[in-house]
Amino acid sequence: MSGAIPARTGFDPEIAGKRAECDGGGPIAGTRFAGRQEFTGTLTGEFVDHGDPPWRWYLMVDLTQKPEGYTADAVWCECGNLFIQEDGSS
């Protein structure tokens, strides 16, 4: 993630190991448009708070759903777009 914004890292044991879905996406490089991307995976509990007011991002790994061709096995998901699954555990 970007290091230019004042950031505070942390760990939330309450969510560590929980399965979650991320309604993700973002701006599309070179255009004025955006796109959606969906992920399902396991939260490590690691988070980063960017700036003030804090903008919280959680790390999701072991992705079982990700966009076609997405090569990484991890994604940072903004907390407002993160939905922990009902059963909660991995």
Added chain:
Amino acid sequence: MARDPLRTKLCDMLGIEFPIVSFTHCKDVAVAVINAGGFAVLGEAMHTPDEISADIKWIRDRVDGKPFGIDLVLPASVPPTGALDELMTEIPDTHREFARQIKEKYDVPDPKGPVALHQWGGLNQEMARAQLEVLLEERVPVIASGLGSPVFILEAAHERGIKVFGLVGKTRQAKRQVEGGVDAIIAQGYDAAGHTGAMGTFSIVPEVVSIAGDTPIIAAGGVTTGRHLAAALCLGAAGVWTGTLWLASRESDVDMIVKEKLLAATAEDTSYSNCISGMTMRTLKCPWTEEWSKPEAPAVLPAPYQMLLSSDYIQGANDHRREDLMTEAAGQGVGFVTTMKPARQIVFDLIDEALTALEELTGEVE
């Protein structure tokens, strides 16, 4: 006396005459809609903080204190790494070859200059935060988030008298944002231009209305006529969010060639594909989208690789104004956009059509 059916809680909240929100990237369109009694949200996602500040001043100088909004694309997810130069080298040869074949088949010209790719990737948050700081400093009347949740800035915005709107493609996103306290939700259906969810407008709007309580819901996706406006109000929405409608307006800065394509297009001329950017979005069909939809096409690459691949085509087409190659984001309601009209006229036509439609239903509208 019958209540004015077009006077909604969105009108009351914003102090506007008509429940019509124009989403546009063109300042002239925004000002024309605002001064005609509607509301406009200017898309500034790709602009620098200084440009945004200048655009806010430009609008303020022309709307006599009337409210307006600025839309940013707040990222909702970011990959762990990614430097543009490194990414370029990771595009498979098969994909480079397929792109080269398209370029040869359609005689796609080279871009006139370096491809104007902006590096978002890991800079997503930094850029968005810098943009948000300007909106907070300028105390714009409305901040709209076109993608990610804006809940984290609510307190700072409300302290400054700024209202915050969030655009959603799923009901659960709306529920989260309503609980967070956003001032209005834009429920966007699959019919929409650009990035959309999987639910149709007719399904997502009433579903979001049902969980939103008193929060105004603005219907988006395929809204291009007054009948759509009337239908949206019947679904429980407090207004409509419109984008495609303004692209071919007289004030719009969209290339005249693309305007003519939009005026001639129907819903079937749009494509919902990830082949331009690696992220799904609805655009006008073009040779690039058609070739990538064929069985022999390689699998589309994820963002940002696919955009790196398509950028040469897109910019070459635009730089040389090749009508047969150019494309634009357009919603399924584009078939009703058939005449190039002033934005003010579009507002009034929507209102007349909506009132007529409601009168036909009830016989009571004055």
